[in-house]
Amino acid sequence: MSAHTPVTHVIFDMDGLLLDAETLYTEATQAVVGVYGKTFTWQIKCRQMGRNQKDSAKIIIDALDLPLTPEEYINKCIEQYNILFPTVDLLPGAEKLIRHLHKHHIPMAIATGSTKYNYDLKTTKHKELFSVFDHVVLSSDDPEVKHGKPAPDCFLVCARRFRDSPAPEKVLVFEDAPNGVDAGHAAGMQVVWIPDERAELDGHKHKTAVILKSLEEFKPEEFGLPPYDS
Template identity: 55%
Template sequence: MALPITHVIFDVDGLLLDSERLYDIINDSIMKEYGKTLSTDVKRKIMGKKETEVAKILIDEFELPITTEEFLQEDRKQQAVLLPNVELLPGAEKLVRHLHRHGVPIAVATGSSKRSMGLKTTRHKDLFDLFHHFVYSSDDPEVTCSKPAPDCFLLAARRFPDNPDSNRCLVLEDACNGVMAAHAAGMQCVWVPDPTQPQDGYREKATLTLDSLLQFKPEQFGLPPYDSEDGR
């Protein structure tokens, strides 16, 4: 059952931005160089992870004859081409602008680095400027463990000026690892799962599961409802 909250923490890839699809293209490209195919199960494992952890998981899972740094070099080269063109997902801009307009504190907690976020937000800087702060798990020394550990969400909450209790925070996520992290942090979670990923074993950890952010109703969590001024 949804309970009233005061602060909202957003994931980015696959929730606000259609970037998971681009990461799949990049990882598939690297895998093909070594005659490997990226499976759905492995994709689930790497969603929400730090960039170095993604590289290590893929190298280990597929026994790739390269170092983590070599993987990341190729990964970043392809990111520089693809990520600046990423599109917003349906309902993302409407929700972020609505919450900001109504004074609801919002932050981002992502497995990405500040560098990759800069690429992904090239066309959307005005929207991402509305967030109070960002936790970049790949860069932040205070994030000891990435999702499904709760570190990034707990840190995001602490960095709000009023340091809200976990039970006053709502997490919005697309990844299984993110749902588990929010649950471990003691926060409610709205899950918008990637339809290609398995959902068994995770739905009970989420407060609410939606097909799209377009279905999200802020008033279910005690937030101001949408009004006629909200855009797309």
């Protein structure tokens, strides 16, 4: 018996949810801003998470008063990404859940604020696993995504691209970022939130179906999906 409204389709965010990329983003960002004597704090990072590349750049430039244009900042970050991103590992429970849903023919997609260039870097070690997704929406590059998270655009576009274009209430979103929770909720979808341990929960708790510590805690049957084999 489902504890929540049964779903038929699943959309995953990527960084900080499937891939341990947020730690690498932090490392790369600090390398860039440290040159100017600045410190990349959690408060700034929290505002950036889930947003597209240009919006994220503007946030940190304004917050730290960096003498850079968004384009200059992005180019400096890319130098770091080229070194770090190909090494990124999967987070606990990610591969098990993806392969389980694929085995049971549950349509799956990714909706991320990443660019195609960064997506390709981050999936270098995981191309076979990521090939099982129906499609990927890359908000920073996709012309149909007019506004990044916390706007619902990326999830609505992603849902429309499934062959049968499911109704929002039939789609389950997995997110790690507060902005992503806002976006999934605004899209009318149920959200499974796996927040960073430093995240403030109170302002977003009411927008989630369930809050977990990791993907390993997820129980598919609670959303009408096939249970794991015992």
